[in-house]
Amino acid sequence: MSINFSKKTVVSTKELFRQAEFDNILKCVHCGLCLESCPTYRELEDEKDSPRGRLYLMRGLWEGELELEQSVIDPLSRCLDCRACESACPSGVPYGELLEKTRGIILENTPQSLKERVLRNLLLKGLFRYTSMMIVASRILKIYAATGLPKLITKTFIGKLLPKSFVFQQHLLPNCSGESFKRKYADQILSPVFPEKTLHTTKIKKSKIRVGLFSGCIMDVSESAIHESTLTLLRHFGCEVVVPGNQGCCGALHVHSGDRKTAREFALKNLAAFEPRHFDAIITNAAGCGAQLKEYHHLFPDETNGGEQDWIGFENKVIDILEFLSRFPELLESLSWREDQDIVLYDAPCHLMHAQKVDENPRQLLNSLPGVKLVPLKESSWCCGSAGIYNLVQPDLSRDVLKRKTESVRQTLTENPKAKTIITGNPGCLYQIRAGIRSENIDLRVLHPAVYLVERLKILGTSDIPKIAI
Numbered sequence: 001m002s003i004n005f006s007k008k009t010v011v012s013t014k015e016l017f018r019q020a021e022f023d024n025i026l027k028c029v030h031c032g033l034c035l036e037s038c039p040t041y042r043e044l045e046d047e048k049d050s051p052r053g054r055l056y057l058m059r060g061l062w063e064g065e066l067e068l069e070q071s072v073i074d075p076l077s078r079c080l081d082c083r084a085c086e087s088a089c090p091s092g093v094p095y096g097e098l099l100e101k102t103r104g105i106i107l108e109n110t111p112q113s114l115k116e117r118v119l120r121n122l123l124l125k126g127l128f129r130y131t132s133m134m135i136v137a138s139r140i141l142k143i144y145a146a147t148g149l150p151k152l153i154t155k156t157f158i159g160k161l162l163p164k165s166f167v168f169q170q171h172l173l174p175n176c177s178g179e180s181f182k183r184k185y186a187d188q189i190l191s192p193v194f195p196e197k198t199l200h201t202t203k204i205k206k207s208k209i210r211v212g213l214f215s216g217c218i219m220d221v222s223e224s225a226i227h228e229s230t231l232t233l234l235r236h237f238g239c240e241v242v243v244p245g246n247q248g249c250c251g252a253l254h255v256h257s258g259d260r261k262t263a264r265e266f267a268l269k270n271l272a273a274f275e276p277r278h279f280d281a282i283i284t285n286a287a288g289c290g291a292q293l294k295e296y297h298h299l300f301p302d303e304t305n306g307g308e309q310d311w312i313g314f315e316n317k318v319i320d321i322l323e324f325l326s327r328f329p330e331l332l333e334s335l336s337w338r339e340d341q342d343i344v345l346y347d348a349p350c351h352l353m354h355a356q357k358v359d360e361n362p363r364q365l366l367n368s369l370p371g372v373k374l375v376p377l378k379e380s381s382w383c384c385g386s387a388g389i390y391n392l393v394q395p396d397l398s399r400d401v402l403k404r405k406t407e408s409v410r411q412t413l414t415e416n417p418k419a420k421t422i423i424t425g426n427p428g429c430l431y432q433i434r435a436g437i438r439s440e441n442i443d444l445r446v447l448h449p450a451v452y453l454v455e456r457l458k459i460l461g462t463s464d465i466p467k468i469a470i
């Protein structure tokens with residue numbers, strides 16, 4: 001079988017996949033145990049939109065039995081890349097890696113729609129590459145929010161006159177700061193708050209732990225409370241913190257949409273910024289970014305053009321903030337926490353649970369706070385439908401998946417009516433769940449766990465700690 005799109009030479013799909021190291025697809029024994037955990041299969045009830053169905057399609061392409069035609073590409077595009085199927089699979093099929101490689105081949109060998117080309121060139125290849133442009137975009141959105149237009153559109157009859165997807169996007173808008181977090185702290189060494197106490201309580205042999213803090217692209221200019229709170233926590237846990245000013249976007253959105261070339265560029269930039277031997281750990285507070293940073297080696301299959309770098313050395317240092325803090329229970333206990341009773345709901349981000357395989361420690365950490373009872377959502381491990389820019393490129397299916405999530409929020413809240421907060425550790429999920437809750441008028445605030453932890457922390461004698469705007 002062969003493909004022949006304009007401006008491309010005729011190449012067999014088998015040939016295209018040969019260089020992609022795809023043998024792991026043979027691990028799939030077609031048992032179907034992953035089907036019941038797949039959000040798109042649950043919504044669409046079509047085998048092609050299940051993990052097994054998509055693996056059949058990918059295998060067909062790999063073996064040259066199928067062509068890169070729309071009926072094959074569409075189900076692969078509808079996948080959320082949530083990787084719940086990986087957690088369910090007893091055979092260890094690396095579904096996410098296979099899908100991302102396939103999407104890379106699709107992008108390089110098929111024409112894109114106008115909408116995709118605009119999104120890709122304006123956002124992924126343009127905006128996310130330049131911090132100055134991100135700051136400008138953040139300022140524009142901040143001014144837009146200050147005009148009150150988003151509220152006018154979502155809360156009055158005006159919204160009824162506009163397309164549903166546009167109204168929903170108003171709920172999705174991030175809380176923009178108009179400034180770059182990494183530029184604010186660029187390359188300063190931010191010292192621990194209680195250096196003596198830290199030395200006294202920690203079992204770590206080293207006198208100082210130095211960590212690098214990853215700030216991302218959208219997060220770098222929005223939801224500033226998340227990064228500020230992460231910084232506060234790290235300093236209270238005795239770390240020296242550095243925010244490298246030359247770091248960039250992790251490239252996750254690019255990899256999920258097939259743009260592996262731009263993602264490689266970002267990977268090399270971040271490797272240089274976080275020269276791993278300078279740090280004991282590289283901290284992330286966005287589950288999606290963390291998963292991507294830990295999988296950079298997938299982008300460099302051979303030992304040329306970046307493949308010779310020490311990706312494993314870098315990846316081994318990357319750790320989510322909650323996983324990191326949970327390693328120091330004695331420090332957690334030594335800090336002073338509020339003790340009033342609070343019930344909080346918890347949603348597990350897919351890329352923390354299914355990609356990074358981190359679930360129990362964050363929940364235990366939050367549950368161990370004095371007075372706090374953590375209640376996971378009824379379907380905490382299911383995707384919320386955010387999935388990078390999925391909510392922009394597949395708005396209908398994304399909204400259907402979100403509807404299930406808001407329903408599970410509603411059910412969990414009915415059983416826990418005193419809860420006022422829901423916590424989730426990925427900004428994409430936070431925006432999406434917050435939008436779902438706002439559009440359904442559910443009375444809950446959605447917080448990142450780092451922000452919640454700082455809210456519970458009694459901060460004493462810390463005049464040098466940055467003020468947190470929540």
Ligand code: SF4
Pocket residue numbers: 037038039040041049050051054078079080081082083084085086095
């Ligand atoms: S990644 Fe998620 S949406 Fe895609 S096949 Fe797996 S479970 Fe389904």
Ligand code: SF4
Pocket residue numbers: 027028029030031032033034035051052055085088089090091092093
């Ligand atoms: S991906 Fe895993 S669980 Fe799903 S059909 Fe294949 S072997 Fe079975």
